[in-house]
Amino acid sequence: MTSVLAEPAPGLLRAAPIDFHKHTMGPDSLLRYLQLKVHHLAQDQNWDSIRVVGDYDRTAIISRYEKTGKLFNIERPTATAYGRELIVRAYPGADYVQHYALIIATYLAMTGRPADVVTYQPPEQQECRAALDALTLPLDGDLVIVGWGLQHLAPKEGVWTRGPGYAWQRSDIAGRRVVHLGFLHSIWGDVAGQVVARLAELGAGDVVYVGKVGSLTPAIEPNAWLATGNTSLLRGSLVSWDDFFGDFAASQGGVHSGLHVSSPSILLEDRDWLARHSPSYAFVDPEIGPMGAAANQAGIGFGYLHVISNNLASIYPADLSNERHEQVLRRRAVLVDRIRTIITLRLAGHPARSVEGTR
Structure with a gap:
């Protein structure tokens, strides 16, 4: 007992x-x-x-x-x-x-x-902020791309410079100085907001977060679509930000745009939670809201472009328990390539027209 x-x-x-x-x-x-x-x-x-x-x-x-x-x-x-x-x-x-x-x-x-x-x-909060004091990068208005899949988004010929718990490399994309920044540890939830605040202190001009979200819309198949948006429900209040992508990412093929909800833990996302948030909200993850709020406070741009990795409203073969399966990795590789293309076109000032893919 x-x-x-x-x-x-x-x-x-x-x-x-x-x-x-x-x-x-x-x-x-x-x-x-x-x-x-x-x-x-x-x-x-x-x-x-x-x-x-x-x-x-x-x-x-x-x-x-x-x-x-x-x-x-x-x-x-x-x-x-x-x-x-x-x-x-x-x-x-x-x-x-x-x-x-x-x-x-x-x-x-x-x-x-x-x-x-x-x-x-x-x-x-002081402990959380102090943990990121080890993050030191020479930034001067750079776009910082942080998150998931960076080894596929960054130039293959680039060299990663390592710091305590992170690594980064600098490149030039369509005339804009870009830094790809990855962490060895998780930047879950409010930690991600602290990362954006720290990057702003170091001189970042914009931050783009690439990661994974869950869909709250039953018909959205995992690992087949991308997600973007400019508003999240964070601790009961809506927060919006100066979206790095504007309307551009949402206009691209294979990209869904919608309202996001920030959840501190996947464990809290039960069927009652889903009923409270669907159908008003389209996506969920722990980081986007804190990052958008931190960018707002710091006065810099922020945007997210994520793989829709799982579906809370419907059962699909792919979910968070089998992310390492070969078929899942293959499908996500295609989506990461699309993310790289959309970011490059956005930096080039490309007009809002669809890249390959269907809505």
């Missing part, structure tokens, strides 16, 4: 597992997704206490489930054992620490183990 622990110590929050039967992924896909994410020490052993904190520490025990075969976003939270207590060290961000704690608690519940052992300690 599951024990009921005393209330967490001050500063700690209990991570309650979600009702996995109500999640939009369904229990089978959700469990496969969690197995890819949970640190192996939390999967292999039972603990009296598991605490998730914001502490980027690569000297701690690295998960054997970290990704391979790509340059960026390969690092998972690390862990340190103190007797029967496991401290899980995530990159400092309020959304990411909560998200990873929910991942562990839900995994334990789904595998029949006590989940009330999981707590998390949200980092202070």
Whole structure:
């Protein structure tokens, strides 16, 4: 029988597992997704206490489930054992620490183990900002392209300059100075907003985020379309930004435009969440809203052009549990090539006409 622990110590929050039967992924896909994410020490052993904190520490025990075969976003939270207590060290961000704690608690519940052992300690905003002080780039009005798929978007002949937890390369595209910036760790949720704020401090003129979103529209097949827009629902309020793409990206073939909603954790996107946000909103991810809000505050341009990677409103063979399958990777390679083409045309001041693809 599951024990009921005393209330967490001050500063700690209990991570309650979600009702996995109500999640939009369904229990089978959700469990496969969690197995890819949970640190192996939390999967292999039972603990009296598991605490998730914001502490980027690569000297701690690295998960054997970290990704391979790509340059960026390969690092998972690390862990340190103190007797029967496991401290899980995530990159400092309020959304990411909560998200990873929910991942562990839900995994334990789904595998029949006590989940009330999981707590998390949200980092202070000062800690989150300080973590990005290590990001130092010489920028002077450059366009910075950050996010996913960068090894395919950046010039193949370019050389990556490495910093602590990130790498970048500079190029010239259609007469505009462009910096491709990738992180080894996740820039989940509010961390992504801190990245935009830091880039603005360093002199960025515009920031473009390339990543993946979930669709809230049943008919949109994953890995077949791109998404863009200029407005997100962030913590209950709509935020819009000076869109780098203007109307250009939305006019291109194979691109859907719509309202976005920012969610701090995939685990919170159950069927009740979907009913509240569909059909008013088209897309969901954790980063776009915080990034747009940060760009607004800093007075720089921002835009996103994302692969639609999964569908919360309908069941398709491809979802977040099988992103590494060969067919998925092949289809996404085509979309990344389209993203590169659209960005290049936008930088060249190309008139708004469709590139190859159908709406």
